[in-house]
Amino acid sequence: MTYANSDTEFRQDSPMAEFLRMERMPHIWCPGCGIGTVVNAFAEAVKKSGIDMDKLAVVSGIGCTGRVAGYVKLDSFHTTHGRAIPFATGLKLANPELKVVVVSGDGDLFGIGGNHFIHAARRNMDMVVICVNNFTYGMTGGQLTPTTPATAQASTTPYGNYEYPFSLPSLADAAGASYVARWTSLHARNVTQSIREAMNRKGFSFIEVIAPCTTLYARRNRLGDGLNALEYYQGDAEIAHGADTRTVDIDFQGKIKVGKFVDREKPTYLEAVNERYANVLGDEYQLYGKTQPEREEEARREAAARELEAERMRAEDEAMDEQEGA
Amino acid sequence: MAFGTIKNITGVVTINWNWCKGCGFCVGFCPTKALALSSEYNAKGYHPPYVKSPDDCRNCEFCQTICPEFAIYVRKQEEEEQTENEHA
Amino acid sequence: MSMPKTVAADPKGVLAGYHFLDGDHALAEGALAAGCRFFAGYPITPSTETAERFAERCPNAGGLFIQMEDEIASIAALIGGAWGGQKVMTVTSGPGFSLMMENIGLAAMTETPLVIANVQRAGPSTGLPTLVAQQDMMQARWGSHGDYRAIALCPDSPQECFDLAIEAFNLSETYRVPTFIMTDETVGHMHEKVVIPPADKIKVVPRNWYQGPKSDYRPYKFTGKDVAPMVKAGDGYRFHVTGLTHDERGYPALTVEQNKKVVTHLIEKIDSNADKIIRLEEKDVDGAEVVVVSYGITSRIVSKAVQDAKAAGIKTGSLRLITIWPFAEKRIRELAGKVKAIVVPEINYGQMVLEVERAAAGKCKVISVNHCGGAVHDPDTILAAIKEGAK
Numbered sequence: 139m140t141y142a143n144s145d146t147e148f149r150q151d152s153p154m155a156e157f158l159r160m161e162r163m164p165h166i167w168c169p170g171c172g173i174g175t176v177v178n179a180f181a182e183a184v185k186k187s188g189i190d191m192d193k194l195a196v197v198s199g200i201g202c203t204g205r206v207a208g209y210v211k212l213d214s215f216h217t218t219h220g221r222a223i224p225f226a227t228g229l230k231l232a233n234p235e236l237k238v239v240v241v242s243g244d245g246d247l248f249g250i251g252g253n254h255f256i257h258a259a260r261r262n263m264d265m266v267v268i269c270v271n272n273f274t275y276g277m278t279g280g281q282l283t284p285t286t287p288a289t290a291q292a293s294t295t296p297y298g299n300y301e302y303p304f305s306l307p308s309l310a311d312a313a314g315a316s317y318v319a320r321w322t323s324l325h326a327r328n329v330t331q332s333i334r335e336a337m338n339r340k341g342f343s344f345i346e347v348i349a350p351c352t353t354l355y356a357r358r359n360r361l362g363d364g365l366n367a368l369e370y371y372q373g374d375a376e377i378a379h380g381a382d383t384r385t386v387d388i389d390f391q392g393k394i395k396v397g398k399f400v401d402r403e404k405p406t407y408l409e410a411v412n413e414r415y416a417n418v419l420g421d422e423y424q425l426y427g428k429t430q431p432e433r434e435e436e437a438r439r440e441a442a443a444r445e446l447e448a449e450r451m452r453a454e455d456e457a458m459d460e461q462e463g464a
Numbered sequence: 465m466a467f468g469t470i471k472n473i474t475g476v477v478t479i480n481w482n483w484c485k486g487c488g489f490c491v492g493f494c495p496t497k498a499l500a501l502s503s504e505y506n507a508k509g510y511h512p513p514y515v516k517s518p519d520d521c522r523n524c525e526f527c528q529t530i531c532p533e534f535a536i537y538v539r540k541q542e543e544e545e546q547t548e549n550e551h552a
Numbered sequence: 553m554s555m556p557k558t559v560a561a562d563p564k565g566v567l568a569g570y571h572f573l574d575g576d577h578a579l580a581e582g583a584l585a586a587g588c589r590f591f592a593g594y595p596i597t598p599s600t601e602t603a604e605r606f607a608e609r610c611p612n613a614g615g616l617f618i619q620m621e622d623e624i625a626s627i628a629a630l631i632g633g634a635w636g637g638q639k640v641m642t643v644t645s646g647p648g649f650s651l652m653m654e655n656i657g658l659a660a661m662t663e664t665p666l667v668i669a670n671v672q673r674a675g676p677s678t679g680l681p682t683l684v685a686q687q688d689m690m691q692a693r694w695g696s697h698g699d700y701r702a703i704a705l706c707p708d709s710p711q712e713c714f715d716l717a718i719e720a721f722n723l724s725e726t727y728r729v730p731t732f733i734m735t736d737e738t739v740g741h742m743h744e745k746v747v748i749p750p751a752d753k754i755k756v757v758p759r760n761w762y763q764g765p766k767s768d769y770r771p772y773k774f775t776g777k778d779v780a781p782m783v784k785a786g787d788g789y790r791f792h793v794t795g796l797t798h799d800e801r802g803y804p805a806l807t808v809e810q811n812k813k814v815v816t817h818l819i820e821k822i823d824s825n826a827d828k829i830i831r832l833e834e835k836d837v838d839g840a841e842v843v844v845v846s847y848g849i850t851s852r853i854v855s856k857a858v859q860d861a862k863a864a865g866i867k868t869g870s871l872r873l874i875t876i877w878p879f880a881e882k883r884i885r886e887l888a889g890k891v892k893a894i895v896v897p898e899i900n901y902g903q904m905v906l907e908v909e910r911a912a913a914g915k916c917k918v919i920s921v922n923h924c925g926g927a928v929h930d931p932d933t934i935l936a937a938i939k940e941g942a943k
Contacts, residue, residue: 141479145482169510175529352487
């Protein structure tokens with residue numbers, strides 16, 4: 139049966155039924171918008187990693203991407219413009235058992251939220267930040283953001299953008315993020331892979347996903363529709379794992395270097411706090427959040443789960459290699 | 465491993481006629497070109513896809529992942545039959 | 553709405569005994585005694601000592617302190633922390649208070665319990681950073697955009713800083729509302745005896761955790777005068793919190809009718825429970841010709857002025873506003889019918905006096921004794937006003 143018998147049946151049978159608030163579908167995003175694809179990739183990552191969805195919290199800001207929190211069937215928070223990251227910081231520190239994922243847009247995270255981003259990265263706060271970068275403030279009608287390429291048209295630079303944009307991987311890397319990756323929404327499976335890696339590690343993980351904004355950025359700049367945008371990504375995205383983050387700038391409709399640029403080990407904020415207090419205050423200090431035996435047991439369990447997940451990903455890679463080779 | 469012993473996986477696609485906004489991602493990027501835009505309109509005025517060649521669907525799930533509307537999903541042939549039986 | 557049950561305080565946070573503390577330090581101790589275990593703050597004179605004390609004390613109490621990058625981050629972290637399950641607090645002064653306003657609106661809209669202490673200093677803008685004022689009183693009521701209610705308390709001594717900190721947490725948990733402690737630089741920096749009772753003598757309102765089946769949980773309740781119980785992230789309730797106008801499930805519902813439901817509830821839950829929230833300290837009000845209404849440090853100067861006025865033969869009473877918001881308009885209206893004049897001294901250019909005038913509705917004279925920020929009143933100016941009122 140190609141077309142579902144009824145809307146109700148579709149909502150029940152859809153593989154997204156466990157992950158989305160299906161009663162709120164269809165969503166508000168435009169035809170060809172890349173955000174839905176990112177949500178799909180996120181759902182896949184959650185499913186494949188077997189992470190406990192009860193302990194997963196999503197925080198978003200204001201904007202089109204900010205609406206993601208309202209659609210996922212998790213403990214989710216739709217906060218004020220630019221403040222998703224400090225909110226997520228408080229959430230994580232109050233309940234360190236949570237896995238906190240921030241999903242927000244380029245304007246929200248790097249315009250008004252820029253300061254919060256760099257400090258959370260600096261502290262290596264244990265959270266995943268997924269930035270859907272469509273080079274525009276979509277919800278408010280297509281104004282320029284700190285990532286809008288020079289010469290692009292935006293509603294507040296109607297004669298073309300004269301500002302220098304950020305290179306987000308460079309900013310994240312310089313601020314101290316311990317995991318930085320960039321993909322486009324076309325590379326949906328790679329996005330899933332990166333999100334899985336990010337959720338499976340500790341520390342500040344930043345994933346930038348270049349996505350189309352069909353109604354505003356693409357229309358104002360006469361870039362065609364969503365399909366044209368994806369074809370542009372297909373033609374001009376270049377996988378460059380480990381590239382120097384200072385070399386991955388994006389010019390207007392230029393080459394997009396994608397891949398995992400940074401992945402290093404670094405103590406998280408809470409690990410650093412606990413270590414310092416334990417050193418200075420001695421045996422009397424009880425590690426924040428849990429008792430010592432609880433923490434040790436948890437560390438053992440987490441290390442085993444991480445090894446299992448890494449093993450699973452390795453097995454999948456091998457299986458894919460086998461299929462290709464055979 | 466001889467080619468003759470490999471069994472092809474076939475997928476069965478389900479599409480939500482009403483939610484589709486006709487972006488064309490699934491049609492454009494299906495690796496086996498199993499989908500095409502239908503000539504009919506849905507209530508919003510878009511052309512949702514139809515499965516042009518069902519036997520070519522390899523259950524790769526790319527259409528499912530790329531669709532921004534969550535309007536298309538695919539299941540392996542056996543799993544789809546199981547679900548249909550449940551509904552019957 | 554029934555009074556919430558209280559439990560004894562967690563002894564880990566209670567530094568029981570006799571202390572010689574300033575108001576800022578007493579605030580931190582009060583927060584710890586009340587069960588606050590997460591503090592996100594930013595340094596600003598004259599409030600920094602509260603943050604410093606919490607940072608020093610919290611590791612031993614099982615709490616966590618983080619100095620955020622600015623006040624906006626601080627309050628955002630507090631709201632996140634509250635939904636992560638902790639009692640949360642921050643401290644600031646005028647400029648920081650202004651920065652926090654947008655997210656105070658988010659806290660009010662999402663009915664998040666949290667406590668913000670504003671150790672007021674002279675403004676506007678950078679003003680006189682190290683000197684006293686009471687210039688943010690109206691801002692506590694109207695600071696964020698839109699219609700909402702918050703609760704504000706005003707201590708007059710370091711002891712009261714401790715006591716009202718606990719009360720602020722209790723009120724914020726009961727009504728799921730941001731609660732302000734409006735102290736000032738003088739109370740914040742004066743050192744006095746502070747008695748911290750043993751933990752089992754301190755009454756703390758625990759968070760009203762939801763107990764029913766997961767599928768029935770609704771984060772909000774817009775009918776009736778009480779508030780919905782809370783849950784915390786990580787317990788499997790899969791709830792949603794948004795600053796958009798929302799329904800009882802917490803989902804965005806952007807209609808006029810829904811906005812009416814939400815805002816009416818935000819207002820009603822405080823206004824209709826005002827009698828339970830408001831605390832006043834009255835002295836010799838019965839039969840008085842003139843009553844002096846004051847709050848915070850000014851009330852300490854008022855006691856001298858009242859003493860002098862009585863010595864001069866004027867029947868004078870005093871009414872100290874311990875609760876600033878909701879405003880005690882019923883009591884003031886009642887008093888206005890019985891006295892010749894109400895004198896309102898404050899270290900600002902007339903803020904709470906506007907509420908007194910509104911409540912008095914012309915039934916008696918209302919004389920304001922303003923003072924610019926930077927210093928406390930000279931009791932003689934208040935005395936002069938009392939004499940004026942007695943004419």
